[in-house]
Amino acid sequence: MGGVGACPGIDHAQGLSPRSARVSTQPSGGTSMLRDLVWGDVQVIHTTDIHGWYQGHQKSSYPEPNYSGDWGDFASFVHHMRKLAKKKGVDLLLVDSGDLHDGAGLSDGFPAGQVDGHVSNQFHARIRYDLLAPGNHELYKYENAYDTYKNFVPTAKGRYVASNVNLTVPDAQGRNVSVPMADRYIKFKTSQGRKVTSLGILFDFTGYDKGINVQPPKEMIKEAWFSKAIKEQPDFFLLSGHMPVRGDGSDWQAVVDAIRVVHPAVPILILGGHTHIRDCTQYDGRSMGLESGRYLETIGWASMNLSDHHHHHHNRHQQDEALEAGRNISFSRSYIDANRRNYAYHAGLMNEKKLDTGKGKKITHDMAKVAKSWNLTEVYGNTPQDYYLSRVPSNDSSSLIHLLTQSVLPTVISTANPERKGVANIVLANSGSQRFDIYSGPFTKNDKYIVSPFTDAFQYIKDVPLKYAQQIVSSLNGDEQAQASSRRKREERAEEDRELFRGGHVQHIFKQWQKDQYENEENKTAAQLDLEELDARAESKKTSLGYVTTDRCPGGPGDDTVHTAIPYFSVPDYVVSPVSGNTTALGPDDKIDVVFLDFIASNVIRILNRLQTERVYSVDDVAAYASPSLTTQEIYPEYAKVAWN
Numbered sequence: 001m002g003g004v005g006a007c008p009g010i011d012h013a014q015g016l017s018p019r020s021a022r023v024s025t026q027p028s029g030g031t032s033m034l035r036d037l038v039w040g041d042v043q044v045i046h047t048t049d050i051h052g053w054y055q056g057h058q059k060s061s062y063p064e065p066n067y068s069g070d071w072g073d074f075a076s077f078v079h080h081m082r083k084l085a086k087k088k089g090v091d092l093l094l095v096d097s098g099d100l101h102d103g104a105g106l107s108d109g110f111p112a113g114q115v116d117g118h119v120s121n122q123f124h125a126r127i128r129y130d131l132l133a134p135g136n137h138e139l140y141k142y143e144n145a146y147d148t149y150k151n152f153v154p155t156a157k158g159r160y161v162a163s164n165v166n167l168t169v170p171d172a173q174g175r176n177v178s179v180p181m182a183d184r185y186i187k188f189k190t191s192q193g194r195k196v197t198s199l200g201i202l203f204d205f206t207g208y209d210k211g212i213n214v215q216p217p218k219e220m221i222k223e224a225w226f227s228k229a230i231k232e233q234p235d236f237f238l239l240s241g242h243m244p245v246r247g248d249g250s251d252w253q254a255v256v257d258a259i260r261v262v263h264p265a266v267p268i269l270i271l272g273g274h275t276h277i278r279d280c281t282q283y284d285g286r287s288m289g290l291e292s293g294r295y296l297e298t299i300g301w302a303s304m305n306l307s308d309h310h311h312h313h314h315n316r317h318q319q320d321e322a323l324e325a326g327r328n329i330s331f332s333r334s335y336i337d338a339n340r341r342n343y344a345y346h347a348g349l350m351n352e353k354k355l356d357t358g359k360g361k362k363i364t365h366d367m368a369k370v371a372k373s374w375n376l377t378e379v380y381g382n383t384p385q386d387y388y389l390s391r392v393p394s395n396d397s398s399s400l401i402h403l404l405t406q407s408v409l410p411t412v413i414s415t416a417n418p419e420r421k422g423v424a425n426i427v428l429a430n431s432g433s434q435r436f437d438i439y440s441g442p443f444t445k446n447d448k449y450i451v452s453p454f455t456d457a458f459q460y461i462k463d464v465p466l467k468y469a470q471q472i473v474s475s476l477n478g479d480e481q482a483q484a485s486s487r488r489k490r491e492e493r494a495e496e497d498r499e500l501f502r503g504g505h506v507q508h509i510f511k512q513w514q515k516d517q518y519e520n521e522e523n524k525t526a527a528q529l530d531l532e533e534l535d536a537r538a539e540s541k542k543t544s545l546g547y548v549t550t551d552r553c554p555g556g557p558g559d560d561t562v563h564t565a566i567p568y569f570s571v572p573d574y575v576v577s578p579v580s581g582n583t584t585a586l587g588p589d590d591k592i593d594v595v596f597l598d599f600i601a602s603n604v605i606r607i608l609n610r611l612q613t614e615r616v617y618s619v620d621d622v623a624a625y626a627s628p629s630l631t632t633q634e635i636y637p638e639y640a641k642v643a644w645n
């Protein structure tokens, strides 16, 4: 990595000028906070886990301005970088690793009758990619998978690769047949004439819908087609896949090992995804794997220098390869904050106004048109302050969980069921239903898909004695201390985590990453900084908040912008509102309504039966709380209409 420093080509004052109505605040710091990209003979620009965030992050509270670049800005960036690569006479490839939809308005806020992700996929397709692969979110519902297969894969013009995913589709005679979702592998030549073999591998995912099949990667590498695909020696392997580059649930090492049996020294570049973190590792001295975050916050950059050891026009024999296997390749990686200032800087442009291309501007314009016609810009109310998912403790007045339990749930539930008006209640929710911070300013329809995207309905059990109702949440959360102190329990937990992962769940991994960043920073603060520096950091913290990545790749820090880690406080898995109404009038045996999300109903029933033996609760005791049903997606719009207007 290059050191932290100003780019000679950048006019700093202009580089910081506000650009659009979308975000009035600029990314943190100046360009002096930026680290240069390192170019090699071959580089990759990488996106993964976009989850519908094509319009970029639109709020002005930090760190959001760091990620304020939208898909149009990214298109312009790619254009300039491709031009730069051509000028330098090197290769630049664009790779995506799946999970294109589920998570923001442009994918999920579609009108009735359409398919989730269909329109946002069309925006994705407006940038030409060199390699794409499916994620698990493409496969939860058959209609999404089929729409991807039918309408998105063809737009990739032979560059969408699905090595271990099959769909069952009707053939020409109308008979159902299981077919690969796209090519199992592809071979192509780069613009500089390098021969590439590519795969697109999904992790061992088990949560797919009927009509879909995913083969575990460790099985896939035993297939005859796989041996055939890797037999011929390319100049390098370029692998994309929705699978973390290392750790639990990562089978990349097995894939690398399988290739190494045949090609001990051919460079392998892997672009992974799924856990939403920034990460990088090397499997050996001639391979590297990069994971590039989530939600169009991070653009990954990977580069390698092949020319030192290997001229691509030569035909290599296995003997030469074996010789080369002992020699390392120099790789470099960066995690680019997705904003116009950083795009312009890395593209060597004078300022961010120079970034725009006609095509980029048109994409931005067309997305705004869709957002308007889908009412994504509709404002339900004006949020008076920021509310954080995990930046403050969950009993803090700026905590989203505090807002949820103390204000939002009591408010929306109080009017949801006129028949239960006046009956005291508590409302239980799983904190995992809450997905993102709420920032001060307009709370829009787009935000509802971001903050509380699920459509879980509120249900209730009536007439639960207060003394039992009040114990449910702590029982649900369990005694963590007891768990942690027991080795057997820890192993059970690891097994549970593995199963969660195979089902597609990753929240726990992302949270752990956030926690590690904060703890690393706190330790550094205590051990390495004097008081004066601490003061300066406290001041700069407000504007430089962001990811502080530590990975396993050489070359110094990988984040392209110097940041201070965002504080992290863990939130209990289950949370509850206070008992509604006049609680002083209630005794322990008085009966109240226990309201909860259908997503957690079976757990609530199980816990109630553990807490008391007076009766046996079952699903027959559960009823919908509101008619028409109230879902988690609607709670903030409902609350905003009442409290933020």
Ligand SMILES: Nc1ccn([C@@H]2O[C@H](COP(=O)(O)O)[C@@H](O)[C@H]2O)c(=O)n1
Pocket: 430, 431, 432, 433, 434, 454, 455, 456, 504, 505, 506, 507, 508, 599
């Ligand atoms: N209908 C649903 C589905 C999921 N959740 C919450 O999401 C968590 C899983 O998140 P991943 O990113 O790990 O897939 C799950 O544990 C639930 O808390 C939900 O609330 N409603």
